[in-house]
Amino acid sequence: MELARIEKLLAAYFEGNTSLEEEKSLRKYFTSDTVAPQLKEYQSIFEGFHSAQHEVSQRELIIPDNSVFKIKALWYGIAASAIVAIVIGSFVFSGPSMSHEEREALMAFNKSKEAMLLLSKNFNNGAGQLATLNQFTESKNRILK
Amino acid sequence: MxxxxxxxxxxxxxxxxxxxxxxxxxxxxxxxxxxxxxxxxxxxxxxxxxxxxxxxxxxxxxxxxxxxxxxxxxxxxxxxxxxxxxxxxxxxxxxxxINDGVSLVFKIMETLPEKQRIILQLRDVEAFEYSEISEMLDMSETAIRVALSRARKTVRDQIIKKHKYGIS
The missing domain is CATH 1.10.1740.10 (RNA polymerase sigma factor, region 2, helix turn helix motif)
Structure with a gap:
């Protein structure tokens, strides 16, 4: 590559006015063996950046495995549904004893209803007999007018 | 994911x-x-x-x-x-x-202000576009060019100084 072009690029480089392409060609020139003697002092800059590109991380990354969380979540789900099942089950199975009591209560209710009906029937009878008493008062009024 | x-x-x-x-x-x-x-x-x-x-x-x-x-x-x-x-x-x-000149560049970089160090790293080592660096650092492209130019000149001046005195 001609020297004049490199020198022009170099000047632009230090002003921050080079494109990535131009910087690439600068780097290529300075990492080659044909660097002009008057430009030798710039060589270490580009060699330094070039070697910095090849530094790599040596340590293995630890990334949490989410399958562990998923299994845990699954167990939480199972535990929760078991609790719900037990609660519902206890209501269902304690059901018959409740209805036994209810049956007794219903029987008692029916009996008391029967008793009430009997009472009201007899009361009506009594009220019917009182009607004849009214007749007695009427005829008495007619006579004593 | x-x-x-x-x-x-x-x-x-x-x-x-x-x-x-x-x-x-x-x-x-x-x-x-x-x-x-x-x-x-x-x-x-x-x-x-x-x-x-x-x-x-x-x-x-x-x-x-x-x-x-x-x-x-x-x-x-x-x-x-x-x-x-x-x-x-x-x-x-x-x-x-590594040869002395290369490690010298790293040493000089360590003396730069953090912002210039980051920009120099992103541009001259990782070769990112100005638009990408601007997004990463939340800086305008002009500000990046100015900081970059300053950082490159500092590195150059330091290198030339060392070369002149023959110390590295």
Whole structure:
């Protein structure tokens, strides 16, 4: 590559006015063996950046495995549904004893209803007999007018 | 998002995050810690990661913020002195491997202000476009060019100074 072009690029480089392409060609020139003697002092800059590109991380990354969380979540789900099942089950199975009591209560209710009906029937009878008493008062009024 | 998809999305730029963290924190151990921390945060936010235009830019921003926070808390707790002692040993080892000029560039970079260091790393090492850097750092492209030019000139002046005196 001609020297004049490199020198022009170099000047632009230090002003921050080079494109990535131009910087690439600068780097290529300075990492080659044909660097002009008057430009030798710039060589270490580009060699330094070039070697910095090849530094790599040596340590293995630890990334949490989410399958562990998923299994845990699954167990939480199972535990929760078991609790719900037990609660519902206890209501269902304690059901018959409740209805036994209810049956007794219903029987008692029916009996008391029967008793009430009997009472009201007899009361009506009594009220019917009182009607004849009214007749007695009427005829008495007619006579004593 | 499953672990496999997550890894496929975020693993390709792991080394870039590491290099940025290393440029800022200097120690490779701390840089590895920072990368791990950033990945845990990304994992926690994995359901929203696709909402970002570029998960890579998002991760770079997170790494930058994390490292700057680390530096701030380190400065506050005075750990920096202990740390820079440790760093000297590492640099000594490095000098045996790479030639002096190259390690000199790293040393000069360490003296740059953090913002310039980040920009130099993103542009001259990772070769990001100005628009991408602007998104990562929430800075205008003009401001980035100015900071970059300043950083490049500082590196150049320091190198030339060392060359003149023949010390490295």
């Amino acid at each position: 499953k672990q496999k998809d997550f890894v496929a999305t975020v693993l390709p730029f792991k080394d870039k995050l590491y290099r940025l963290a290393k440029r800022l924190l200097v120690s490779s151990d701390e840089a590895e810690d920072a990368v791990q921390e950033v990945y845990l945060k990304l994992w926690k936010g994995r359901e929203v990661i696709h909402k970002y235009k570029s998960p890579e830019a998002f991760a770079m921003t997170m790494t930058k913020n994390y490292c700057l926070d680390r530096l701030k808390s380190k400065q506050a707790s005075n750990l920096k002195i202990v740390h820079s002692n440790y760093q000297n040993h590492e640099n000594l080892d490095k000098q045996i491997d």
